[in-house]
Amino acid sequence: MLPDKDGPGVGGGQSSPEGEDPSVSLFRDYLRLKTVHPEPDYDAALRFLDRIAEELQLPMKKIEVCPGRVVSIMTWEGTNPSLKSILLNSHTDVVPVFQEHWKYDAFSAFKDAEGNIYARGSQDMKCVTIQYIQAVRRLKAEGWKPMRTVHLMFVPDEEVGGHKGMETFVKHPEFQKLNIGFALDEGLANPGEPFTVFYGERNPWWITVHCPGSPGHGSRFVENTAAEKLRQVINSFLDFREKEKHRLNTSECFTLGDVTTVNMTMVKGGVAYNVIPAEMDVSFDLRIPPTVNLQEFERQIKQWCKEAGEDVTYEFAQVGTLSLQCVSSVSCWYLRCRNMTLEKEIFPAATDSRFIRAVGIPAIGFSPMNRTPILLHDHNEYLNEQVFLKGISVYERLIPALASVPAFPDEA
Numbered sequence: 001m002l003p004d005k006d007g008p009g010v011g012g013g014q015s016s017p018e019g020e021d022p023s024v025s026l027f028r029d030y031l032r033l034k035t036v037h038p039e040p041d042y043d044a045a046l047r048f049l050d051r052i053a054e055e056l057q058l059p060m061k062k063i064e065v066c067p068g069r070v071v072s073i074m075t076w077e078g079t080n081p082s083l084k085s086i087l088l089n090s091h092t093d094v095v096p097v098f099q100e101h102w103k104y105d106a107f108s109a110f111k112d113a114e115g116n117i118y119a120r121g122s123q124d125m126k127c128v129t130i131q132y133i134q135a136v137r138r139l140k141a142e143g144w145k146p147m148r149t150v151h152l153m154f155v156p157d158e159e160v161g162g163h164k165g166m167e168t169f170v171k172h173p174e175f176q177k178l179n180i181g182f183a184l185d186e187g188l189a190n191p192g193e194p195f196t197v198f199y200g201e202r203n204p205w206w207i208t209v210h211c212p213g214s215p216g217h218g219s220r221f222v223e224n225t226a227a228e229k230l231r232q233v234i235n236s237f238l239d240f241r242e243k244e245k246h247r248l249n250t251s252e253c254f255t256l257g258d259v260t261t262v263n264m265t266m267v268k269g270g271v272a273y274n275v276i277p278a279e280m281d282v283s284f285d286l287r288i289p290p291t292v293n294l295q296e297f298e299r300q301i302k303q304w305c306k307e308a309g310e311d312v313t314y315e316f317a318q319v320g321t322l323s324l325q326c327v328s329s330v331s332c333w334y335l336r337c338r339n340m341t342l343e344k345e346i347f348p349a350a351t352d353s354r355f356i357r358a359v360g361i362p363a364i365g366f367s368p369m370n371r372t373p374i375l376l377h378d379h380n381e382y383l384n385e386q387v388f389l390k391g392i393s394v395y396e397r398l399i400p401a402l403a404s405v406p407a408f409p410d411e412a
């Protein structure tokens with residue numbers, strides 16, 4: 001692999017391990033920052049990004065959208081700044097690890113003999129952050145200038161629902177000022193040769209169902225117990241889960257993004273072995289394709305609760321409501337990548353793209369990782385350094401393509 005055009009040392013800040021591409025060293029430095037929930041070290045990320053902005057000589061804006069939750073934006077102004085801009089978005093936080101299941105320390109960014117870099121965030125999505133940065137660094141070094149303004153945005157709290165991050169920021173006047181016409185955000189790895197491009201995503205519904213019931217002594221046949229209702233609720237949700245799983249497994253053209261997943265993720269209730277509790281709660285993580293009629297689906301949930309018994313209620317902790325009409329608006333913009341096979345899919349999980357799309361901005365989910373197993377949120381998450389480096393070249397072509405899209409009739 002050839003060194004970066006701007007020479008060794010640049011990009012790492014510190015010296016690179018012998019023979020290592022400085023982009024890889026920078027990636028590994030970033031992976032070592034513990035921006036992990038439940039207490040992400042966001043200050044470390046901000047210091048890191050400050051340093052990058054200085055190296056790239058790009059102005060950086062920081063907006064504290066909620067206490068301790070800062071969105072930072074590096075802006076590369078276009079030669080025609082009145083046109084709508086291009087957003088390159090990435091989140092800085094990562095999900096927790098179960099260290100005992102990892103081969104290496106999840107925050108050491110260990111690189112094995114094959115060049116696989118193991119770390120939480122290596123796929124989701126610290127790779128993309130550094131790829132954006134290094135692509136911009138190379139383009140600047142070549143003397144290329146964008147016609148449309150390009151913003152690199154770094155947001156906190158995506159992994160906990162985005163409430164104190166993108167969800168709030170899209171309503172902020174500073175967001176509107178960015179005048180964004182099109183956004184790139186995260187996607188998923190593809191184990192084969194093609195790259196996956198996501199033109200929409202499923203709606204996350206996080207639901208807690210409350211099952212109240214008659215309390216009593218654990219030795220008796222008490223009527224109307226919370227547990228009996230809980231059992232009904234669990235059965236309804238999990239029977240539906242089986243059906244959807246079957247639908248996915250028996251269809252040739254379905255991917256995970258085309259069916260509804262249901263997982264029971266939390267149960268609560270009870271105080272002692274011999275006391276029948278007055279309430280039991282169960283929580284589910286549902287992911288619903290944008291093709292599903294959501295009103296109808298909620299009626300179904302209401303029905304399940306009703307069938308489970310008296311006074312069974314539910315509440316949402318998260319409820320996405322985007323339909324396919326909203327996401328299909330991306331058709332006027334598209335990824336202009338040559339020599340790459342693309343597979344178009346609905347994103348099976350949720351990303352900050354849903355907030356961007358909800359304010360009417362087309363967004364594509366794309367993380368340039370082919371020949372890579374999907375390991376986000378999993379133990380031993382890794383990315384191969386060659387795949388990572390290839391991704392920089394992908395953005396090196398993609399950013400100019402997007403930033404050069406000629407003015408639309410409704411633009412200045």
Ligand code: MET
Binds near residue numbers: 158159349350351
């Ligand atoms: C529903 S909030 C999104 C958090 C995370 N990206 C997920 O899909 O689980």
Ligand SMILES: [Zn+2]
Binds near residue numbers: 091
């Ligand atoms: Zn992510």
Ligand SMILES: [Zn+2]
Binds near residue numbers: 095376
């Ligand atoms: Zn994630």
